[in-house]
Amino acid sequence: KAGVTQTPRYLIKTRGQQVTLSCSPISGHRSVSWYQQTPGQGLQFLFEYFSETQRNKGNFPGRFSGRQFSNSRSEMNVSTLELGDSALYLCASSPDRVAKKDPEAFFGQGTRLTVV
Amino acid sequence: GENVEQHPSTLSVQEGDSAVIKCTYSDSASNYFPWYKQELGKRPQLIIDIRSNVGEKKDQRIAVTLNKTAKHFSLHITETQPEDSAVYFCAASAAGNTGTASKLTFGTGTRLQVTL
Numbered sequence: 366k367a368g369v370t371q372t373p374r375y376l377i378k379t380r381g382q383q384v385t386l387s388c389s390p391i392s393g394h395r396s397v398s399w400y401q402q403t404p405g406q407g408l409q410f411l412f413e414y415f416s417e418t419q420r421n422k423g424n425f426p427g428r429f430s431g432r433q434f435s436n437s438r439s440e441m442n443v444s445t446l447e448l449g450d451s452a453l454y455l456c457a458s459s460p461d462r463v464a465k466k467d468p469e470a471f472f473g474q475g476t477r478l479t480v481v
Numbered sequence: 482g483e484n485v486e487q488h489p490s491t492l493s494v495q496e497g498d499s500a501v502i503k504c505t506y507s508d509s510a511s512n513y514f515p516w517y518k519q520e521l522g523k524r525p526q527l528i529i530d531i532r533s534n535v536g537e538k539k540d541q542r543i544a545v546t547l548n549k550t551a552k553h554f555s556l557h558i559t560e561t562q563p564e565d566s567a568v569y570f571c572a573a574s575a576a577g578n579t580g581t582a583s584k585l586t587f588g589t590g591t592r593l594q595v596t597l
Contacts, residue, residue, distance in 0.1 A: 398583055408525070408570060408587040421584040424482075455524065459583060468513055468574070470585060472524040 367392065369458050369473035377479045383444040386476045390437050390458030396420075397439040398470065399431060402453040411454075414439050415461070446480045453477050483508040485573050487588025494561050495596055502591045504571035505553040511573040514547060514554045515585070520567045528569075529556070561595045568592050 370389040378384050390397050398421075399411040410423040414433035433439045437458075443450055457470040484507040494500050506514075512533035517525035531538045531545045531554065538545050542561075547554040558565055572585040 396583055398585070400585075400587075407589050408572075408585075410584050410586065413583040415583070423584070457585075468583075469527055469530065470515065470583075471527065472517075474524045 369456060369471055371454075371456055371473035371476050373476060374474065375477045375479075377481060378446050379481055380446055380448060382446050383442065384446060384478060386441045386443075386454055386456075386478075388439045388441070388456035388458075388473055390439070390456075391460075391471060394458035394460050394471075395437050396459040396461060397433060397437065398457045398459070399439070399441050400455045400457065400472075401425070402455055402475070403451075408455070411441070443478075448480050451478060451480045483511055483573055483575075483586040485571060485586050485588045487571050487591060489591060490589065491592045491594070493594045493596060496561060496563060498561055500556075500558045500561050500565070500593055500595075502556045502569055502571065502593075503553060504555070504573075504588050505551075506573040506586075507552065508573070508575070508586075509552070510575045511586075513574045514545070515572050515574075516545060516556050517570045517572065517587075518567045519570065519590075525570060558593075561593075563595050563597065566593055566595045 372387045396415045398413040402408045413421040417433045428444045431441045453475045455475045457472045459470045487504045515530035518528045519525040542559045544557040568590045571588040574585045
C-alpha cells in the first residue's frame with residue numbers, strides 16, 4: 366500500500382511569490398491535514414480537509430489556504446511569501462471512523478520550502 | 482485551544498537503560514494521544530498511540546500510559562538501543578469527535594540520544 370506522497374520535495378521561492386504544494390493521501394483515506402514544522406515553533410496545525418470540505422483550521426493568516434479534490438488529493442497554497450514561511454510542510458492522512466477503528470495519522474515526507 | 486507541554490527537551494541515556502518522556506495537555510475534550518518518532522531529515526512516524534478509555538498500552542519495548550484525571554501521558558522505552566536515537570513528539574487530538582486523527586496539537590519534542 367502506497368504511503369502519503371508529497372510533491373515537490375524541495376522548493377526555493379522569492380519573497381512575495383506564491384507557492385502550491387501537493388499531497389496524495391493513502392488510498393481510502395479521506396482526511397488530509399497540513400502541518401508546518403520549524404525549529405522555533407515545532408509542528409503546528411494548518412488545516413484539515415475531509416471529503417473536499419475544510420473541517421478544521423489552525424491559527425495561520427489567510428495567506429495560507431488549501432483545497433481537496435474528489436480523489437482526496439489535497440493542495441496547499443501560500444500567497445505573498447514571507448521569509449518566515451520557510452519551513453517543512455507536512456501533510457498527514459487519516460482513515461475515518463467507518464474505515465478503521467483507530468484514528469491514526471500518517472505523514473508524508475514533507476516539502477521543504479525556502480523563501481529567499 | 483489545546484496546549485501540550487513536553488519534557489524533557491533533551492534526554493541522554495546509555496544503551497540498555499530506560500527512557501521516559503512526559504507530556505501534559507490542557508483540553509479535557511482530547512481523547513487520542515499518539516507518539517511520533519522523527520529521525521533527522523525524515524517524516525514523523527507513529528510509534529504508539531492511546532485512546533482516553535485506556536490507561537496503558539504496550540508494544541514490545543515501547544509503552545504509553547495515560548492519566549486522564551491529571552491530563553498527562555508518558556512514553557516509556559525500555560532496553561534502549563542506538564537506533565532509538567531521534568526526536569520524539571507527543572500529540573493530542575479530540576479524534577473521537579470526527580473519527581479521524583485531525584488537528585493534532587504537538588508537544589515541542591524530546592531529542593533522545595542513546596549512547597553506547
